[in-house]
Amino acid sequence: MEILFYVFAAISVAGALGMVLSVRNTVAGALSLVGTMVALGGIYVMLEAYLIGALQVLIYAGAILVLFLFVVMLLNLRRDSFTPERQPVGKAISVLIGLAVLVQLVTVFLGSFGPPAELSEGFGTYRSVGIELFTDYVLLFEVTSLLLLSAMVGAVILAKRKID
Amino acid sequence: MIEIVLKMLFIVLVIMGAFLPLITWVERKQSAVMQDRIGANRADIMGVTILGLLHPAADVLKLLSKEDVVPRGANRVLHLLAPVIAMVPAIIVMAVIPYGSTYRFGDHDLNLVVADIDWGMLYVFAVGSLATYGAVIAGWASNNNWSLLGSMRASSQMISYEVTMGLSVVGLFMAYGTLKLPEMAAFQDQTFRLLGFVEHFALVETLPAWLAWIQLPMWGIFLQPLGFILFLTCIMAENKRPPFDAPEGESEIIAGYHMEYSGMRFGLFYTAEFLEVPVIGMLVATLFLGGWAIPWLPQAAIIGGVTPVFGEGFATAFCMILHVVSFLVKTIVLIWLQMALRWTLPRFRYDQVMDLCWKMILPLSIANIFATGAVILFLQGRA
Numbered sequence: 332m333e334i335l336f337y338v339f340a341a342i343s344v345a346g347a348l349g350m351v352l353s354v355r356n357t358v359a360g361a362l363s364l365v366g367t368m369v370a371l372g373g374i375y376v377m378l379e380a381y382l383i384g385a386l387q388v389l390i391y392a393g394a395i396l397v398l399f400l401f402v403v404m405l406l407n408l409r410r411d412s413f414t415p416e417r418q419p420v421g422k423a424i425s426v427l428i429g430l431a432v433l434v435q436l437v438t439v440f441l442g443s444f445g446p447p448a449e450l451s452e453g454f455g456t457y458r459s460v461g462i463e464l465f466t467d468y469v470l471l472f473e474v475t476s477l478l479l480l481s482a483m484v485g486a487v488i489l490a491k492r493k494i495d
Numbered sequence: 496m497i498e499i500v501l502k503m504l505f506i507v508l509v510i511m512g513a514f515l516p517l518i519t520w521v522e523r524k525q526s527a528v529m530q531d532r533i534g535a536n537r538a539d540i541m542g543v544t545i546l547g548l549l550h551p552a553a554d555v556l557k558l559l560s561k562e563d564v565v566p567r568g569a570n571r572v573l574h575l576l577a578p579v580i581a582m583v584p585a586i587i588v589m590a591v592i593p594y595g596s597t598y599r600f601g602d603h604d605l606n607l608v609v610a611d612i613d614w615g616m617l618y619v620f621a622v623g624s625l626a627t628y629g630a631v632i633a634g635w636a637s638n639n640n641w642s643l644l645g646s647m648r649a650s651s652q653m654i655s656y657e658v659t660m661g662l663s664v665v666g667l668f669m670a671y672g673t674l675k676l677p678e679m680a681a682f683q684d685q686t687f688r689l690l691g692f693v694e695h696f697a698l699v700e701t702l703p704a705w706l707a708w709i710q711l712p713m714w715g716i717f718l719q720p721l722g723f724i725l726f727l728t729c730i731m732a733e734n735k736r737p738p739f740d741a742p743e744g745e746s747e748i749i750a751g752y753h754m755e756y757s758g759m760r761f762g763l764f765y766t767a768e769f770l771e772v773p774v775i776g777m778l779v780a781t782l783f784l785g786g787w788a789i790p791w792l793p794q795a796a797i798i799g800g801v802t803p804v805f806g807e808g809f810a811t812a813f814c815m816i817l818h819v820v821s822f823l824v825k826t827i828v829l830i831w832l833q834m835a836l837r838w839t840l841p842r843f844r845y846d847q848v849m850d851l852c853w854k855m856i857l858p859l860s861i862a863n864i865f866a867t868g869a870v871i872l873f874l875q876g877r878a
Contacts, residue, residue, distance in 0.1 A: 358635060362573075365628065372621070385617035393624020393657070397631060397650050404635050404643060456613060457674060 336377055343370035357403045361396060368392040380455040502609050506589050509823070514773040515766065516551040518830065522769075523550060525831070526838045554762075561758035566638060569755065573636035578756065578763035581629025584622045585770045591615040592777045593677040595787050595818045596684070596794055598811050607787075607819070608677050615676040616668070619778065620661055623733060627653045629767065630735070630742060630752045637755035645751025648845060649742035653733055655852045660729035663722055663860040666867035667782060670718045679715075680786030684793050686710040712790040715783035721863050723783045725856050730779065731833065732848065734771045738840035741848050776829035777822075784825045787818035794818075 349363030368391040375384035453459040464472055520535065524547060527534025535547030565574055595607030612618060627650050634646020671679050689709040716723045732739040743751040753764045780786060789797070794814060801810035843851065 358570075358573075362632070369625070381612070381614045382617065385614055385621045388621040389617070389624050393621065393627065394654055397627050397654055400631055400635075401647065401650055404631075405647070457617065 332377070336374065339370040339373040339377070343367045343374070346370065358400065361399045361403055364399075365392050365396050368396060378455075379450060382455060382457045382460050498605075499609060502607065503590075506592075506594060506609065507586075510589060510773050510777075511586075511770065514826075514830075515770055518769050518772055519551045519554060520548055521830065521834060522837075523547065525834045529835070529838050558759045558762035563758045563760060564755075566755045568638040570636040570638070573632050574755075575760070577629055577633035577636060578760045578767075580632060581626070581764055581767040582770070584626040584629075585767055585774050588619055588622050588774055588778070591618050591676055592774075592781055593680050593786060594777070594822045595815055596681060597677070598815050600808065600811060605815075606677070607815070611675075611677060613675050616664070616674040619676075620657070623660075624657055626733065629764070633756070633764070634752035637752070639755050641748045641750075642752050642754050644748050645742045645744075645754070648744075648748075649735060649752060652735070652739070652742060652848055652852075655849060656729045656732040659852055659856045659860055660726060660733065662864065663725035663729055663856065664719075664782065665860075666722050666863045667715050667719045667726075669864070669867050669871060670715070676781050676786075680781055680788060683712065683714050683785035684788035685713045686791060687713050710791065712785055712788065714785045714788075714790075719783070719863070719867070721859065723779075725860050725863070726782065727779060727832075728851075728856060730775050731836070732852070734768060734775060736768055736772070736833075737837050738842050739848060740842055741845045744842065744845070747845075772830055772833055773826055775833065776826040779829050780822065780825035784829070786825075787822040789817060789821045 343366070346363040346365070346367030350360045350367065353360040353363065369388055372384045372387035372392065375381075375387055451459075523535040526532075535550045536544050538544065538547065538549040538553040540549065565571055590610040591608065591612060593606075593608035597604055597606045599605075610618075630649035630653070631646045634642040634644075634649070637643075668674060671682050673679060673682070687710065689706060689711055711717050735742055743753070745751075748754075753761055756764060788794075797814040797817065798807070798810045801813055805813070
C-alpha cells in the first residue's frame with residue numbers, strides 16, 4: 332500500500348511543478364493540474380476519506396478543470412501573449428502571499444508530528460459526512476448554496492446584458 | 496489476490512473479448528433489420544460469410560494497416576495520448592459493477608465484484624467525469640478549428656449531462672438507502688405487492704380483486720420509472736453516440752474531434768464509444784433492472800430448492816451461474832435498446848441537446864427527488 336502513496340505523491344508533485352513551469356503553454360499547465368487533482372484524490376482515498384477523494388476527482392478534475400481548459404482553449408493563447416512585463420507591485424504582492432502560505436504550511440507540518448489520530452466509526456463515508464452536513468452545519472450549508480445561487484444569477488445577468 | 500485477478504479477467508474477457516467485437520456486428524445487423532436491408536454480408540473467407548460475423552475482423556485489419564497521420568502543427572504528445580485517455584474510463588468503471596451475488600462455499604465467501612467499495616456510485620461518477628478529457632484533448636491537439644469546435648461541444652454536453660445524470664438517480668439512492676452497487680443489486684432481489692402502496696386508501700376496493708395478488712420484483716425501474724428514463728437519456732448523451740452525437744456532427748463540423756485521426760487511433764475512439772455501450776448496459780441493469788437478480792426467485796429460494804436434490808455446493812454453484820447468465824441477459828437487452836434508439840432517432844441539433852438537459856431533464860429530476868422524499872416520509876409515517 333505504501334508504494335501507492337509514493338506513486339500518487341510523485342504524480343501530484345510532478346503535476347504541480349508542470350503547472351508552474353509551463354507558463355508559456357497554458358493548456359499543458361491546465362492538464363498537469365488535472366494530474367495533480369486525480370493523484371490527490373488517490374491520496375485522500377488512501378487516508379480513508381472516501382467521499383472527499385471521490386469529490387476531488389469528480390468536481391476538480393472532472394468539472395472545474397474542464398471549464399478551465401475550455402476557456403484556455405477558446406482564448407487560443409499563443410506563446411507571445413505572455414511576454415514578461417515589468418510589474419514590480421504585482422510581483423511584490425505575489426511574493427508576500429507566497430511567503431504567508433509557506434509559513435502557514437510549515438507551522439501545520441511541524442505541528443503534525445506525533446501518533447496518528449484515531450479514526451471514529453464510519454469516518455470519511457458519505458453517510459457520516461452527510462449527517463454532519465445536514466445537522467450541525469446545515470446553516471453553513473444553506474448559506475453556501477445561497478452564495479452559489481447569487482453567483483449564478485450574476486453570471487446570467489452579465490451574459491444577458493451582452494446579448495441584449 | 497488470485498481471486499481478484501480471476502474476477503477481473505472474467506469481466507474484461509466477457510465484455511472486451513466477446514461483447515466488444517460482436518457489438519459492431521450487432522450495430523450493422525440490427526440497423527439492417529430495422530431498415531429492411533440485407534446487411535453486413537460482404538466480408539468472406541472463400542465465400543463463407545457466417546452471417547457477416549467476419550466484418551469485425553475485417554474492420555480491425557483495415558484500421559491496423561492504415562497509415563497513422565499526425566497533422567502538421569499538432570501537439571504530438573497530446574495527439575497520441577488522447578485516444579488512450581478516451582479508452583481508460585470505460586474500462587475501469589467495470590471494477591465496481593457486480594455481476595453476481597455473494598456465495599458461500601464452505602467457509603469462504605465468493606463475492607462477484609472486483610472492487611467491493613462502499614462509495615461505488617461516487618466512483619462511477621468520478622471516473623465518468625474524466626471521460627471528457629479524451630474528447631477535449633483530441634480536439635485541441637489536432638490543431639484544427641473543426642476539431643476544436645467538436646471538443647467544445649463534447650465538453651459542454653458531457654459536463655451538462657453529468658450534472659443531471661447525478662441528480663436523476665438521487666431518488667433511487669433514497670429508495671435503496673445505499674451507494675454500494677452490490678447492496679443495490681441485493682436490494683432488488685425481493686418482491687413487493689403492487690397495491691402495497693395504496694392499500695390504506697378507499698380507492699383499493701374499486702379495483703379488481705386479482706390486482707391484489709400481483710407481486711412485482713423490487714426493481715429500480717418499478718420504484719423509479721421516471722428516474723430510469725432520465726438516467727438512460729443522460730448516460731446515452733454521455734456516450735456521444737447518435738442521437739447525441741452533435742460533437743461529431745458530420746453534416747456541420749465534418750467529424751468533430753476525431754477528424755484528424757486515422758488508422759487504429761481513430762479506431763480507439765470508436766472502440767471507446769462501442770465499449771461504453773455494454774458498460775452502460777451493465778450499469779443500468781444493476782441500478783434499475785435488478786442486476787443479477789432473477790425475478791420472483793430470490794437467491795435463498797434457488798439454493799434452498801436445489802440443495803435437497805444435489806447438495807449445497809452444487810446448488811450454490813448452480814445459483815451463481817444462473818445469476819451471471821441473468822445479468823448478461825439483462826445487459827444484452829439494454830444493448831439492444833440502445834441500438835434501437837440509436838437507429839430510430841435522428842441527431843438532435845446542438846441547442847436542442849442543451850435545452851433537453853437544462854430545461855427538461857434537470858427540473859424533472861429535481862421534482863423526482865422531492866416526490867420520492869415525500870413518498871418515503873409518507874411510508875415511514877405509516878410504518
